[in-house]
Amino acid sequence: xxxxxxxxxxxxxxxxxxxxxxxxxxxxxxxxxxxxxxxxxxxxxxxxxxxxxxxxxxxxxxxxxxxxxxxxxxxxxxxxxxxxxxxxxxxxxxxxxxxxxxxxxxxxxxx
Amino acid sequence: xxxxxxxxxxxxxxxxxxxxxxxxxxxxxxxxxxxxxxxxxxxxxxxxxxxxxxxxxxxxxxxxxxxxxxxxxxxxxxxxxxxxxxxxxxxxxxxxxxxxxxxxxxxxxxxxxx
Numbered sequence: 536x537x538x539x540x541x542x543x544x545x546x547x548x549x550x551x552x553x554x555x556x557x558x559x560x561x562x563x564x565x566x567x568x569x570x571x572x573x574x575x576x577x578x579x580x581x582x583x584x585x586x587x588x589x590x591x592x593x594x595x596x597x598x599x600x601x602x603x604x605x606x607x608x609x610x611x612x613x614x615x616x617x618x619x620x621x622x623x624x625x626x627x628x629x630x631x632x633x634x635x636x637x638x639x640x641x642x643x644x645x646x
Numbered sequence: 647x648x649x650x651x652x653x654x655x656x657x658x659x660x661x662x663x664x665x666x667x668x669x670x671x672x673x674x675x676x677x678x679x680x681x682x683x684x685x686x687x688x689x690x691x692x693x694x695x696x697x698x699x700x701x702x703x704x705x706x707x708x709x710x711x712x713x714x715x716x717x718x719x720x721x722x723x724x725x726x727x728x729x730x731x732x733x734x735x736x737x738x739x740x741x742x743x744x745x746x747x748x749x750x751x752x753x754x755x756x757x758x759x760x
Contacts, residue, residue, distance in 0.1 A: 578754050637688055
């Protein structure tokens with residue numbers, strides 16, 4: 536079982552819709568969770584971090600964390616074609632000093 | 647501030663050749679990392695340096711060596727390149743290795759080993 540699992544996609548949504556990206560992790564003691572966006576040929580850039588159960592909102596982005604279910608998600612409201620990218624879920628567990636990444640979900644927003 | 651810089655941007659090697667990938671950061675960060683990214687596999691940690699003077703192996707260290715030259719610079723060396731090392735290599739840095747710190751990534755080096 537991979538430590539961090541994501542559906543590879545592509546996830547295709549129409550412009551203006553809500554895109555929902557999901558991630559599960561296997562290390563129950565993981566404490567910090569991140570969503571990175573990566574455009575083709577570019578480096579990852581952080582869009583959200585979340586550390587406690589519940590929702591965290593930042594503009595059009597909402598991260599949701601459920602530690603009991605070992606599940607973290609990212610909602611993108613009013614999706615735009617410029618949101619088309621690969622979204623990487625990353626986790627840091629207790630005692631670890633580096634990120635463990637999922638393989639990413641490719642999002643396509645159709646104009 | 648340039649952030650995290652990497653050189654070269656592209657490199658083609660023949661099997662058995664050696665090379666060093668360079669990484670530098672100007673954010674006064676303590677911790678630096680080397681990842682590789684292969685298609686469909688996300689990023690995997692090769693080596694990291696929690697602070698100047700220390701280095702530790704990550705998930706996929708075989709075939710690589712690293713040097714934390716000073717606080718700013720962290721290099722990755724391939725002593726005898728193999729086709730399996732064809733990948734995109736990213737360097738990253740963060741203020742401390744604490745779990746809440748954001749990692750900042752460099753632009754990447756695309757390496758092809760023939």
